[in-house]
Amino acid sequence: MVGITVRDLEISFPLYHGNARSLKKTLRNSLSGRFTHDERERVVVQALRDVSFTLNPGDRLGLVGGNGAGKTTLLRALAGIYEPVGGSVTVHGHIGTLLDPSLGMNMELTGRENIRLRGMFAGLSPSEIRAVEEDVEAFAGLGSFLDLPVQTYSSGMTVRLSFGLATAIMPDVLLMDEWFMAGDASFRQRARKRLETLVSKADILVLSSHMADIMADWCNRLIWLEDGRIRMDGSTREVLEAYLGHPLEELDRKETAPDPILPQPDAPDSLLTT
């Protein structure tokens, strides 16, 4: 059965470069607690600590938290890119990763060449690769750009291509970082339809984002990460209300209102006006 089990996951990054001692002193004052040292007295940043949860088919998990809370690291740990320093990660099912729009694609190659490479990586036969190619072509709607190098694409086009690609090879578990917001509104609509087909087949989605409305729309469970630990784990509404610090009704009413998390461009800056 498709599923994810994470138990007491710990991920820490060693800081090799630079003077460990002075670095330690500087960092201890600024971000106390997350910088420790391992048994060999090297400075390490604890990106994740004591993270445990279980996901079952149909779960659409959202990860919220500020910058540096460990969202992307957790996604990469689930993808098996960062192997745990402590604890365990168990994933049943084919994993699809959408961690960065450009990653995994060679920007100098054409879109079509990148599709073929991804197909080969997934172990598809040439005829299956052609089917993926047609599918992505139809979804991404890039027209003749598909035969141009990816570096000539706009960021929205890159997003469409990699999203189409990652969802074409049909993962059981889709891990997605927040970058896919780079697409325009119509893309998000289509992306949503495609994802819903995926999720309706009892697959798992793990999504990390800053944007509350996206989370409210796409997820049925949220984990709030803070300083590499789980601060809160619960239903979308419950966690979002705690995270935003106000009831969610407010969000529902302001359908077209600017994102509550992002700084609003027209808000008076108190520091500058005084």
Added chain:
Amino acid sequence: MDSMQPPPAAGYTPAANTPEPALTLLPERGTSYLRHAWQDVLSGMKLARLGATLGWLDIKLRYRGSILGPFWLTASTAVMVAAMGVLYAYLMNMDVHKYLPFLTLSLVLWGFVGSTLQDGCTTFTSASGLIHSARMPYSLHVLRATVRNLLTVAHNIPVVIVVFLWFRVAPTWSWTTPVACGLWIVDSFMATLLLGILGARFRDVPPIVASTLQILFFVTPILWAPELMKTGQDWLLLDPFFPLMEILRTPFTGDTVKAAVWPAALAWSAGLTVFTFALFARMRARLAYWV
């Protein structure tokens, strides 16, 4: 779990109808280091087609928009061989007919050694985008670099053929030549892996390799034939590149391989393989953190 194919609606490609793979990740301990490293190499070999395609595309991209493309290498090797061959044959009082084929083969092989070792340092650091985008075997990146270097050296083969035809040197065919080629390929894979790991962890490795290569170029019998050494030729076996050069070079130039050369080549290769594999087993799980 339902094994039903998804409806062909939405234009999806049906996934292979195999049971879901299970990925269990724990901190490594005991024999799991070696087991996982071995699995990595095996799954990398299963993706050989992808590795070869990536290596080929690297060559294609490197020379996109250039007129001669990778044949610039052929041209520069040809010019270098012609210039150095005549001059050094005169300086060392050697017969051009004997020296030039020797020098051509040596330079082409050394070019392969040099590009393998220098490229090797950045195997993983230059693939950091791929490494951070999805879980894939690390040996795939090594395979890609090995294929790239083999394709590069293949562009120099015309120079060797022309020189050998020109001077009417007939290679003596023996069963050792394919074995020697195989050993070179295994060694270049291992050397790429070794330097890739070291280069990912220590950013000083590329300049160290570059300067070591320069020293070795003059110390190893590449420009000069080992026969020029009157005494103490056995000391050359301590240079790992000497026996490896000899096993591939001597059958072509019509010389005979000395008795100690093959054992030395095999011993150096075995040492390299064991050391590299042990290091890879120990460090495999850390590579993603380094690049």
